[in-house]
Amino acid sequence: MATLPVYRWRLAPDGLATRRQLRAAGLRPGGQDVVAQLERPRRRRGPLIAYLYRIDRARPVRPMTPAQAAALDRANAARRTCPACLTDAGYVIPSSLGMCVPCAYPEGTP
Numbered sequence: 001m002a003t004l005p006v007y008r009w010r011l012a013p014d015g016l017a018t019r020r021q022l023r024a025a026g027l028r029p030g031g032q033d034v035v036a037q038l039e040r041p042r043r044r045r046g047p048l049i050a051y052l053y054r055i056d057r058a059r060p061v062r063p064m065t066p067a068q069a070a071a072l073d074r075a076n077a078a079r080r081t082c083p084a085c086l087t088d089a090g091y092v093i094p095s096s097l098g099m100c101v102p103c104a105y106p107e108g109t110p
Helices: 019-024 066-080
Strands: 006-008 036-040 048-054
Touching: 019 048
Parallel strands: 006 036
Antiparallel strands: 036 048
16 A cells, blocks of 8 residues: 655645645646645644645636536525525525524614
8 A cells, every 4th residue: 555745744746736826827626536645733633634736737617517516606695695684694694593683683782
């Protein structure tokens, strides 16, 4: 069983990137296997680990279909709709309140 090469934080060689770095460049791993891992040490816990992929094997991100865009718009609208007054609050309803701020605190600030 082969082990992955491990690089310290900020010391990975050129040509390797994390998923987030690939996504920022408009790429995705595209089914390739992880080629290395990056470790960021922490004081009282185990290190943070990020997997690295080869940039030259990455593929472009697939464009969002109109159906996916519509589903995302509906999901975001549902997160902004207050269940108490059924209006669009204009922001994502806090899960701690479960409703918009005016409905949660009708007399004013808490």
